[in-house]
Every structure is written in C-alpha cells, then in structure tokens.
Amino acid sequence: MNAEERLRAEVTRAALAIGAPEGFEPVLERPREHAHGDWATTAALVLAKALRRKPADISRDLVAALDATAAGVAESAVAGPGFINFRLDAARLAAGLHGVLAQGRAFGRGNTGAGRAVNVEFVSANPTGPLHVGHGRQAALGDAISALLAHSGWKVTREFYYNDGGGQIERLRDSVHARIVGAPLADDQYHGEYVKDVASAFVTDLAPRLGVSEAEAVEHVRRRWRDDAGLRDDVRRFAVAYLRAEQDADLKAFGVAFDVYYLESSLYSDGKVASTIEALKATGHTFELDGATWLRTTDFGDDKDRVMVRSAGKGGEPTYFVPDVAYHVTKWERGFTRAVDVQGADHHSTVTRVRAGLQALGIGIPQGYPEYVLHQMVTVVRGGEEVKISKRAGSYVTVRDLVDEVGRDAVRYFFLMRKGESQLVFDVDLARSQSEENPVYYIQMAHARLSGIFRVGGISAESVTGESVDWGQLGAPEERELVKAILDWPSLAAGAAEALEPHRVAGWLLDTARLVHLWYHKHHVLGEPEPVMRARLALASAARITLANALGLLGIAAPERM
RNA sequence: GCGCGAGUAGCUCAGCUGGAUAGAGCGUCGGCCUCCGGAGCCGAAGGUCGUGGGUUCGAAUCCCGCCUCGCGCACCA
Secondary structure (H helix, E strand, O other): OOOHHHHHHHHHHHHHHHOOOOOOOOOOEEEOOOOHHHEOOHHHHHEEEEEEEEEEEEEHHHHHHHHHHHHHHHEEEEOOEEHHHHHHHHHHHHHHHHHHHHHHHHHHOOOOOOEEEEEEEOOOOOOOOOOOOOHHHHHHEEEHHHHHHHHOOEEEEEEEEEOOOHHHHHHHHHHHHHHHHHHHOOOOOOOOHHHHHHHHHHHHHHHHOOOOOHHHHHHHHHHOOOOOHHHHHHHHHHHHHHHHHHHHHHHHHHOOOOOOEEEEEHHHHHHHHHHHHHHHHOOOOOOEEOOEEEEEEHOOOOOEEEEOOOOOHHHOOEOOHHHOOOHHHHHHOOOOOOEEEEEEEHHHHHHHHHHHHHHHOOOOOOOOOOEEEEEEEEEEEOEEEEOOOOOOOEOEEEHHHHHHHHHHHHHHHHHHHOOOOOOEEEEEEHHHHHOOOOOHHHHHHHHHHHHHHHHHHOHHHHHHHOOOOHHHHHHOHHHHHHHHHHHHHHHHHHHHHHHHHHHHHHHHHHHHHHHHHHHHHHOOOOOOOOHHHHHHHHHHHHHHHHHHHHHHOOOOOOOOOO
C-alpha cells in the first residue's frame, strides 16, 4: 500500500467512525499551496449536509478520530472552510521511491486495459500530397495516445487508413497529367510544386519503358491520354505510390510507425463496399429519392439524411461515407471492441454519419463506436505572417520542413503541449529561435543532469535499488516536492490515458523538470556524507527513471548528455 | 441560420472532471557562476477567467441567454 492509499483508507475509516454514511469515499487532493501540506481532503465539506453539522466541527472530530501513525501523517490541520490538510511523515513519503526503483521502466504502468485490443487510427491522409503541419499534430497526438493506452494495459494497433479512392485521386491524376503535358491547371486541381515532381518522375519512368526519349514520352501521354484508360490508370497508380512513399518517409523522419495500413481501394476490390450497401438496404433504414439511395441517418441523431449511392446522373457511385462505414465494420470484425479515431475537427461532420451507419447495421456495435479525438487546426506563422495551408493552391509547411528546422523532439513536444481542442499557432521562426530555450530542451536537460551525476560519480544507476536507504534524509522542501511529483506519475499517466489527453504528460514533464533543476541547484549528491548521498542517489535515480518513462510516451528522447 | 470547438497575464497556453490567495513558459525589469553541466537558479511587475443571469457551503469549471473567433453544414473526401 502506498502513502496515498494508506491515507485514504485511514480517512475513510475515521469518517465512518464519526457517522459518515455507508459507502462514503473521501476525496484526496493535492493542495495548490505547498504550505498547506501534502494532501488535503474535502470530506468535512461534503459531509456537512448529510450530517447537518458545520464543516469545521466535522473536521475537528475527523482529525481526532484519525490514527496518525496508521495514516502515515506527521501533522493534520483544519483550515479554511473545513479542509483538512495533511503533512506526511518525510520518511514514509520518500519510502515510496523504493517501489519506483524496483519497477524501473515499468513504473507508472497500469492495467485498466487488461490486455484488451484497441485500434487507434490517425493521420489517414489522402495520398494527394506531402504531410502538412495538421497531419504532424495528428501524428504526434495519435502516437502518444497509442503509447498512453499501451501504458495502461491496452493491446494497441496503430492504423493508417489511405483514402486512395474517390474523386480526389482522379483530381490528382489529372493534375499530374496537366503537369506532364504542360496544360493549364483548373482551380480545383492540385497546384503544389510536388505535382511537378511526380510528373517528371513519371516521365523519367515511362521513357525507358517505351524505349523513347523523355520528350517523346510526353508526346505519347499527350496523344493517348483521352482514349487510353490503361495509361490514365498508370498515372494514377504511379502518383499514389510516389506520394505514399513520400508520406512514409516523412513519418519515419518524425519517428511514427504504423502496424496496419488499410487501403480504401481494397474495400471496393474485395466487395466490402457492395456488401455493406446490401446490408444497409436490408435493414430498412434506406430509401430511394431522385434516383439516389439514401440512408435515413436521422433515425440515429443526424440532422438530415445522407446519400449513400449517387444517382445515375452523378455517376452512380457510393458516396465516401459508405466505405468509411465498411471500414469501421472491419475494425469491429477484426476484434477491436474499442476504436479511437484521431481526426481534424474539419471532419467532425463524419462522426454522426459513420456512427449512424454502424448503428443502422444492427450488428451489436455499441453506440459510441468509434471514439473520436478531434483536434483543432494548426495555424502556421512564418515571418510574422500566417501561411495559408492549401494543398490545391500549393502553399505548404510540411512535417518534414518542421522536423528539419527544429528537430523531431521539439516538434513532438510543441504539438503535444496543448490539448487537442485548442487551436494551435505554430510560429516556425519562434520555434527555431527558441531552439535553445525550448521547453523540451529544458526537460531533456533535467534528465541529462541526473544522468551526469551517475556518470561523474562512476556509479551505475542500476545499482541504486533503494535497499538500506534512510528515507528520512529527504526532508528538504525541494526534495519533498520532487518526491511527490514522481509518486504522482502513475495516476497522472492513468488519467491522461483515460481522457486521451497526452498534453497532461507534457505539462507534468515541465513541472517535474523544474523541480529537478531546483533540487539539483540546491542540493549536492556526490561527496555528501554516506547516508545523505545514498538517499539523494535514490531520488536522482527515481526522478531520472520517471522522466525517461514520460518522455518515452511522447516519443521524445531522454538523452544521457546534451 | 444550425452543429461542434475555443475565449484565462503583453504573447502562447495549463488548470487533474465543483474547492482555499487562478498557474507555467516566453517576453519585460532586477539579482546569482571556486559548483554532480549557467542549456541553470532566485526575485519583481503583470488578471473583472468574453459578458449577463442561474444552481450551492463554494464556479474558470455545471445550466441558460448574449458577444467575438475557428471549423463544419454536398449526390467532395
């Protein structure tokens, strides 16, 4: 039992002893003011109504009923409107570090997932261009959420869904064609420079296959384009493959890897789109209108019904959300009873639709499936001005640009330090100019400094096990605060995983790094009397382990030296 | 017009699911290097938590109205 559990158990016992109703669970919280102690409980405030007594009186009785030794408390005080503040016994508090050292890399892991499978889908870009900053935010978020869930005992599959079907791909193909033959681009085509790269790469690839010069290959495309479906398909496939390779390289540079790449086109080729349409029709939730087939999504909370198969005049093809539904059915059928989709908020209109489709099928998929993490847009500022991101207009800041300019670790941290619902302003110049006083360097420096203690002392960090340590030596305020931050880590990580909010980890890291610097600045380790040194080495090792674990979840390196 | 999200220090943002005198980074101003790394530390200034009501012992947090900003509202994806 750790210090928190011990305290909670004793407060609960005492509360029941003075008349709290059966099943009462006291709330323990960290007081904002350190002067108020290590823990506080609002038990008396909450009980005031049920007991029909003043909170202050209840607090007094509760403190009197408390067994301080059993609770591990050095001091209890009634404060404010009825808070009870506890100061833990220094030795009992610091002894919690023993468990940290014993668990090492496993410290902080939880098991709420109990080995169950969860699918986390993120990035899922169309292969119509390089990954831009919005994808970068999503990659950082999705990867960190996956890591957090795995850390909480879930069996995580990271998945990337390629929207390689639909009209956008045709638009890409035609844009490449225009660049090959030097035709003008329509407004709704892709204007980016990369399209020129794809075009010239295609020509370079085609010429030797035809056994002609590149100029002749261009002429070949010009002449045959209209009537040669095979050629058009060739260009489409080449462009998609080219851009997928680019995206993969960008993700690799960013340190993000996927377990599964799922192709939208495969849903058509293996008949899943067709079978989903049939299944939906069989449910009676569909109807025909104006030559199109509609799904009555209003039966499931949507504000209007949606077309699922276009009328003949519009091509007669399924709309995009049918493969989306079919895709999520495969997630369910592949055994993922839980699925998390990380998407930009500009796609939030799909949420209701996809869920409605899954509900309409009536195959036992729960209502809230899949869960969505929607993040707001990233605004890029460069040279003091906003860079408008538009694939079609061709103005861009890519993930690769950012990684090259400010480094992988800093980009990851910047994207993760804010909650997803907040819009994010990424000032490229600022990120660059700050590169030496970036929060991520500050955090990594804390880890490097702790590592330095062991390096300089010629002590293996692994040899610090916490055995025969006099924990009472860690009584200085800076030490108590650092100890508490370390011991808070498991519940913080669990909370971040449950809420799917990696930014909490980023915040904890910054706070804890500050405590490390403060402690380091004030207290020496090497060369101190033996009992002091042993205790401080234990603290340094525990802090180092915990920082490394937290950084690892965010995909940020924990360097030994910088 | 409807839906979703956001309005908190000069700037960028936290605020742990309703708690005490609302915090951090950057920026500004002023201090600290015989040291296990100064890529650090200490101090100061800076707030009507968009706004008006409501709920209760207690609200930045929950409910309602209003105001700004972003995103979405296709037989595009």
